Amino acid sequence: MKRDRLIPVEKSKKVIYLDPRGRGVDQKHYGAMALYVLAVLCALYCVGIGLFVGFGSYFFLIWGAIAAFCAAWGWILTHKSVQERIPRWIRMTFRGLVAAGMLLLLILEGMIFGQFGAKAEAGADxxxxxxxxxxxxxxxxxxxxxxxxxxxxxxxxxxxxxxxxxxxxxxxxxxxxxxxxxxxxxxxxxxxxxxxxxxxxxxxxxxxxxxxxxxxxxxxxxxxxxxxxxxxxxxxxxxxxxxxxxxxxxxxxxxxxxxxxxxxxxxxxxxxxxxxx
Known part of the structure; x- marks a missing residue:
């Protein structure tokens, strides 16, 4: 009877049970999935350049490094216990650096594309x-x-x-x-x-x-x-x-x-x- 007074039968269907894993877990898993996909694409691209283009420069190996970085980040996102061991200030600094790096990269690529189709006037010396x-x-x-x-x-x-x-x-x-x-x-x-x-x-x-x-x-x-x-x-x-x-x-x-x-x-x-x- 006491239970009926606390949660009326007609309202019991509105009770919401929270996921014990906590908020934001699904978003983090989606982020991890995206990072894993990016890791696979970067790894395939690295191998593709090595096999089909050649080794005029070893810079293409950076795509392998990016693949490893993305895979490691994705793994951390799916392991909450690992995240909790990392101080919050380190996590925030890391995210800030990644965001700043991506912004800088976008600016630089915009500058590069600005001269992508450069054409010259006739009659140069x-x-x-x-x-x-x-x-x-x-x-x-x-x-x-x-x-x-x-x-x-x-x-x-x-x-x-x-x-x-x-x-x-x-x-x-x-x-x-x-x-x-x-x-x-x-x-x-x-x-x-x-x-x-x-x-x-x-x-x-x-x-x-x-x-x-x-x-x-x-x-x-x-x-x-x-x-x-x-x-x-x-x-x-x-x-x-x-x-x-x-x-x-x-x-x-x-x-x-x-x-x-x-x-x-x-x-x-x-x-x-x-x-x-």
């Missing part, structure tokens, strides 16, 4: 082709795209000279400049129009040493590189005193676009910290 890996079989895919785009411009502008820029890496049979010069000559570009800079090892040096072959304050210059690399290349060129510079973007292998975009974001941060931008 010089074209500078930035170097990339030269293999025993010829130019790498990204370098071939740069060369072919430059050839289009040079054929349409017969008075324009071209500077091929790039030294010889430890895994290259010849300097990038030498390989590019031969490629252009084979494509019908007059060797007298081709100037070679074969001492540089990175983008900043490409533009510093190439600048010694022309007048940076007076000559009009078109920088040819891949779309994902264009923002950083132009920013460095302007920092080095090129007053009349434009970009001419070439494409790249579709599978590597995410990898290239992420790598460029790191490149921008590195060059900013080195005062190259």
């Amino acid at each position: 010089y074209v500078i082709i930035l170097g990339a890996q030269w293999k025993t079989t010829g130019p790498s895919y990204v370098l071939q795209k740069r060369l072919d785009k430059a050839i289009e411009y040079l054929n349409a502008n017969p008075e324009t000279k071209v500077i091929v820029s790039g030294g010889q890496g430890y895994n290259e049979p010849v300097s990038e400049a030498e390989g590019m010069k031969g490629y252009l000559a084979d494509a019908g570009i007059d060797p007298e129009r081709i100037l070679a800079e074969d001492a540089s090892t990175n983008t900043t040096q490409n533009l510093i040493y190439s600048g010694e072959l022309l007048n940076k304050s007076e000559d009009s210059v078109v920088v040819v590189t891949n779309n994902f690399h264009m923002f950083r290349a132009l920013a460095i060129a302007k920092k080095q005193g090129y007053l009349h510079v434009e970009g001419l973007s070439s494409g790249t292998f579709p599978l590597t676009v995410p990898n290239n975009l992420l790598r460029e974001a790191f490149g921008i941060v590195k060059d900013f910290m080195a005062n190259n931008l």
Whole structure:
């Protein structure tokens, strides 16, 4: 009888029983599932680049690291006892850093996409082709795209000279400049129009040493590189005193676009910290 007075029979169906696991558990499980899916995708992408594109650069391994990070985070989210051992301030700091990092990445990628389809006006004094890996079989895919785009411009502008820029890496049979010069000559570009800079090892040096072959304050210059690399290349060129510079973007292998975009974001941060931008 006492129980009837406390909870009337007609209202007993409205009694709500709370899940003893606590609030927010379902949301955390959904977050963990998303992280596990992301981990699998990143791991597959890492393997895909390694198998189908090759090892021109080992940066693609970062996707394996991201996969491990996501899997570990997802595992923590599904183990409440593990979470409780982590001080709250550490958890909050971690979330803040992840959020700040994602925001910075979005800003950088927006800057990169801003120059993705750069086009140059006709009649430039010089074209500078930035170097990339030269293999025993010829130019790498990204370098071939740069060369072919430059050839289009040079054929349409017969008075324009071209500077091929790039030294010889430890895994290259010849300097990038030498390989590019031969490629252009084979494509019908007059060797007298081709100037070679074969001492540089990175983008900043490409533009510093190439600048010694022309007048940076007076000559009009078109920088040819891949779309994902264009923002950083132009920013460095302007920092080095090129007053009349434009970009001419070439494409790249579709599978590597995410990898290239992420790598460029790191490149921008590195060059900013080195005062190259």
